Amino acid sequence: MRIIIFSCILSLLVLLTSTAMAESINGRLGLTGKAGFTVPLKDLEIGGVEIGEHNTGFAGGGGLIYGLGDNFALELDVTHAPATDIKINKSKVGEQQTTDISLGLQYRIMPQNRLVPYVGAGADFIKGDITDSDIDWTYGGHANIGLDYFINKSIVATADFKFVAGAKSDIQLNGSTIGRYDPMNFNATFGVRLFLPEKW
Numbered sequence: 001m002r003i004i005i006f007s008c009i010l011s012l013l014v015l016l017t018s019t020a021m022a023e024s025i026n027g028r029l030g031l032t033g034k035a036g037f038t039v040p041l042k043d044l045e046i047g048g049v050e051i052g053e054h055n056t057g058f059a060g061g062g063g064l065i066y067g068l069g070d071n072f073a074l075e076l077d078v079t080h081a082p083a084t085d086i087k088i089n090k091s092k093v094g095e096q097q098t099t100d101i102s103l104g105l106q107y108r109i110m111p112q113n114r115l116v117p118y119v120g121a122g123a124d125f126i127k128g129d130i131t132d133s134d135i136d137w138t139y140g141g142h143a144n145i146g147l148d149y150f151i152n153k154s155i156v157a158t159a160d161f162k163f164v165a166g167a168k169s170d171i172q173l174n175g176s177t178i179g180r181y182d183p184m185n186f187n188a189t190f191g192v193r194l195f196l197p198e199k200w
Contacts, residue, residue: 024067024070024111025065025067025070025073025108025111025195026067026068026069026070027067027198028066028067028195028196028197028198029064029065029066029195029196030064030065030066030067030156030193030194030195030196031062031063031064031193031194031196032062032063032064032065032075032077032158032191032192032193032194033061033062033191033192034060034061034062034079034158034160034189034190034191034192035058035059035060035189035190035191036058036059036060036187036188036189036190036191037056037057037058037059037187037188037189038056038057038058038059038079038081038084038098038185038186038187039054039056039185039186039187040054040057040084040096040184040185041184041185041186042182042183042184042185044086044130044171044179044180044181045168045179045180045181045182046171046178046179051088053086053087053088053090054084054085054086054087054096055084055085055086055087056084057081057082057083057084057085058081058082058083059079059080059081059187059189060079060080060189061077061078061079061080061189062077062078062191063075063076063077063078064076065106065193070108070111070112071107071108071109071111072105072106072107072108073105073106073108073118074103074104074105074106075102075103075104075105075106075120075122076101076102076103077100077101077102077103077104078099078100078101078102079099079100079102079162079187079189080097080098080099080100081096081097081098081099082097083095083096083097084096084097084098086130086131093131094130094131094132095130095131096128096129096130096131097128097129098126098127098128098129098135098183098185099126099127099128100124100125100126100164100183100187101124101125101126102122102123102124102125102142102164103122103123104120104121104122104123104142104144105120105121105122106118106119106120107119107120108148114149114150115147115148115149115150116147116148116149116150117145117146117147118145118146118147118148119143119144119145120142120143120144120145120146121141121142121143121144122141122142123139123140123141123142124139124140124141124142124164124166124183125137125138125139126138126139126140126164126166126169126183128169128181128183130171130181132173133171133172133173133178134171134172134173135169135170135171135172135181136169136170136171136172136181137169138166138167138168138169138181138183139166139167140164140165140166140167140183141164141165141166142162142163142164142165143162143163144160144161144162144163145160145161146158146159146160146161147159148193153195154194154195154196154197155192155193155194155195156192156193156194156195157190157191157192158190158191158192158193159188159189159190160187160188160189160190161186161187161188162186162187162188162189163185163186164183164184164185164186164187165183165184166182166183166184167183168180168181168182168183169181169183
């Protein structure tokens, strides 16, 4: 039994680390679709005091990726969290939605393999809204790690884990500032990339 289990594990490792049937992504454009969850790491600041508790919420989106050689890629990404609950004393008092538009650079490790880990960093532009209130645009940056698994030359399964931090922005109610919003959050998303041929 142990020999069978060991053989299965060894076969899986060989499959995951074998050379991909994919061409280099150098000069190739990819389209990404993804879904997952977001975890706000800061509560709303009203009167200089953090109040409320943010629940983990759904997040989804997509974007473009472009190969800059075998080891580097430029990525434009849009992640939207449509309804993250805000609670005070365990009771829901509103919902927050956020949109994060980011531009980042990836460093892709072992690009010749089916399973390609990567690390990345970049700039983020974030817009939010809360029930009956608006949040001004703010900016920040992100660091992320992820994995791309090449199913074939064009279709890639992907997983991405991103930490975002940025400048606080004003929360507006009827044109008046009532508090501050801190965009710090963690996102985990899973999806598919479709790489187009170099000439299309």
